[in-house]
Structures are given as C-alpha cells and as structure tokens.
Amino acid sequence: MKPFDRLRKLFGSIGRGEHRDGADDGMISCEEAKTRLFEFLDGELAEISHDEVERHVELCKACYPRLQFERHFLDALQAAEDRGTASPELKDRILKVLAKESANDSF
Amino acid sequence: MTSENEDTPAAAGGDSVHRVSFIEEAIPHMDAVYRFALRLTGTQDGAEDLVQDTFLRAYRAWDQYTPGTRCKSWLFTICRNVFLRQHERRQRHDEIVQETAQEDAASLSHEAPVFAASKDSDPEGAFFKSIVDEEILEAIDDLPNEYRMAVILSDLEDLSYNEIAEIMEIPVGTVKSRLFRGRRQLQKRLHGYAVEMGYISGTVGDQ
Numbered sequence: 001m002k003p004f005d006r007l008r009k010l011f012g013s014i015g016r017g018e019h020r021d022g023a024d025d026g027m028i029s030c031e032e033a034k035t036r037l038f039e040f041l042d043g044e045l046a047e048i049s050h051d052e053v054e055r056h057v058e059l060c061k062a063c064y065p066r067l068q069f070e071r072h073f074l075d076a077l078q079a080a081e082d083r084g085t086a087s088p089e090l091k092d093r094i095l096k097v098l099a100k101e102s103a104n105d106s107f
Numbered sequence: 108m109t110s111e112n113e114d115t116p117a118a119a120g121g122d123s124v125h126r127v128s129f130i131e132e133a134i135p136h137m138d139a140v141y142r143f144a145l146r147l148t149g150t151q152d153g154a155e156d157l158v159q160d161t162f163l164r165a166y167r168a169w170d171q172y173t174p175g176t177r178c179k180s181w182l183f184t185i186c187r188n189v190f191l192r193q194h195e196r197r198q199r200h201d202e203i204v205q206e207t208a209q210e211d212a213a214s215l216s217h218e219a220p221v222f223a224a225s226k227d228s229d230p231e232g233a234f235f236k237s238i239v240d241e242e243i244l245e246a247i248d249d250l251p252n253e254y255r256m257a258v259i260l261s262d263l264e265d266l267s268y269n270e271i272a273e274i275m276e277i278p279v280g281t282v283k284s285r286l287f288r289g290r291r292q293l294q295k296r297l298h299g300y301a302v303e304m305g306y307i308s309g310t311v312g313d314q
Contacts, residue, residue, distance in 0.1 A: 031217070038216040038287055042261065044268050069222045069232035073294055076235040077262040080243035086141035090155050094137070094162050095130075101166060102126055 028052045033063050041070055129169050133162065136179045139264060140186055146259045147190045149248050157193075161186040180266065183274045187256065194252070212283035221294040228308045234301040246296045254289030261286050 033056040039045050040053040057067040140161055145154040165172075165185050172181055225232065247258055253275070260271045271286075272279045302309045 034217040034219075035213040036216065038212075038290070039283070042268070065226075065230040066219065066222055069219070069225075069230070072232040072235040073290070073297075074262060076238060076243060076297075077247075077258070077293070078265075080240040080247075081142065081146075081263040084142040084145055085138045086158060087155075090141070090158060091134075091137060093155075094159055095134075097159060097163055098126065098129070098166050101163065 027056050027059065030056070030060060030063055033057055033060070034066065037067065037070055041067075041074060125169060128174070129166055132172075132174070132178050133165055133169070133182060136182050137162070139179055140182050143183055143186055143259060143264065144190070146244070146247060146255065146263070147186075157186060157190055160189045164189060177270060180270045180274055183260065183264075183266075184276075187274055191252075212280060212287050215284060215287035215291060218291075219294075220291070221298045224309055225298060225307055234307040235297065237304075237306045238297055238301060242300055243293075243297065246293050246300075249296070250289050250292060254285050254292065257282055257286040258289040258293065262290075 033040075033053050036045060036049065036053050037057075040050060040057075043050075045053065057063045137158065141154060141158050144157040144161070145151065148154050148157055161182060165182055168185070172178065222232070225234065247255060247263075250258060256275055257271060260266045260274060261268075266274070268279050268282045268286075271282045275282065277285075298307070298309070301307045
C-alpha cells in the first residue's frame, strides 16, 4: 500500500472504533483479525489470510495497539534467549562418547 | 520420525561414513539442543546430561535419519523423548493435558486479558521490554511441561507449527492451543511482575 493510502486510511479510521463485518472498505472484522493474530505474527497464515489480517491491523485504530502488544511480548521472549551455547567441554565429552560408541561397534 | 530404536547398530562396517555424516549434520545443532535441554531441565548439569543422552541416542539411530530432512527437529524429538522418560520417573509428565486437539486456539488468540488490563496505562505493552531476561526465562521454566515445550520451540527456537507438531507428536491444532495457552499464562505472570516492580500501574493478580 502506498504511504498516502495508509495515512488516509489511518485518519479515516479515527473515531470509528472497531470495524464490523461488512464494513464499507471490505476489511475483515476485528473479531476475525484478533482470532488470527497469533498465527499472523507467527507467519503461519496462508498468503490471502495473512494479507487480510495485515491490512486490518495496519488500518484499524482499535486493533493496532493489540498487534503491538502481542509483538512486544513475543519480541521480549525472543530477546531473552539468544546466548546459551553448549560449552567446549560438553562438545568434547560428546565427541568422545561417540568415538567410544564407534569403537564398541566396530568389528 | 520416531527416534527410539536402541538396538540399531551403527552402520556395520561403514563406521567412518556414519560418523562423518553425523558429525557434519547433527553436531552443528548442539547449541540449539543445549538451549532446549536447558529450558527443559532448568539446570546446566541436567541440560548437559540430557544433551549427551540425546546425541548418543541420535548417533545410534542415525541410520533412521533421512538425509536432507530437518535434522534439528529430529534431534529435538529425541531430546524431548529422553527428557520425558527421565522426568516420568519422578512425576507424571503431564499435569495439564486434558484439552482436545482443537481446543479453541482461535479464542485463545482472540482473548487477551492482560491486554485488557493494561490497555489504559500501557496499550502497546511496552512494559514487556523492561522485564529482565532472567525473569522471562524463569516464567517460561515454570510453565507446565507441554505448554513450556511449545513456547520454547516456537518463541525461542523459531520453529513452525508443523515442526513442533512433529517433535511433540501432537496435531497442529493442539500445538496452537498449547502455545497460545502458554503465552497467555506467561503474559499474566509477566504483567504481575511488571506491576510489582512498578513498571506499570495496576493490580497484581486481578485477572
């Protein structure tokens, strides 16, 4: 969507609150968007369904904070865990166990 | 994709090929398996033992692995099975799993009680960014086993619902309901923590 369209849509939605089924712009309802929100954020929706939710949450004043809320939550989870690595000692230990296993099995 | 076959001998006579391909394909996933094991066991020692058992079993069953398929998922499946077997000796592994396969994943996505509670003071959930990593990991560690696995595999290891379904040996619908339920429990706990720490105004435990 072009930036201009996005702005127009954003301003257009102010004060309108939640979208209802059959809204004039053809968007899916807030209910539907929320129901698919986690799958949307997880990248698990088929293309058409993904686009519908994306369009809705980008333009709906009521749903945008909800999208950000879930996003901040999921980002926090991801950020909490990006360091743990197996120690070199553990790697050595395992390679030794495997070598021993091979030796036991060889004829 | 089942991993359990302890009687499978290492490829007889083809030891070096067997070993080389295992080292090339499986060993690079050790860090990911270690992180998974650490979250499952909660201790470094426990995690290291679990990783060792996982790789030993994987090595013995390497003939059953199909080259080119998702090796990481395959290792996670073994890791989960080893963990559950060890864990079951101490307590019944499943405290929670009574839900049916399709249990309202959609409504779990739809309903967001913590969002509703913090809507006025922090509508976009910025408070999540203030929470220290240790608190988040501790909250994950305290989830019931089956929710915890789904959350770890999805949110920490970034696996798809299909991959998680394979690893946990459950339908995709159940993956969704466990994952979403686990996330809602985490949100509740992290919100309570944020209120306690004064990151956000509100009442602890008002959900």
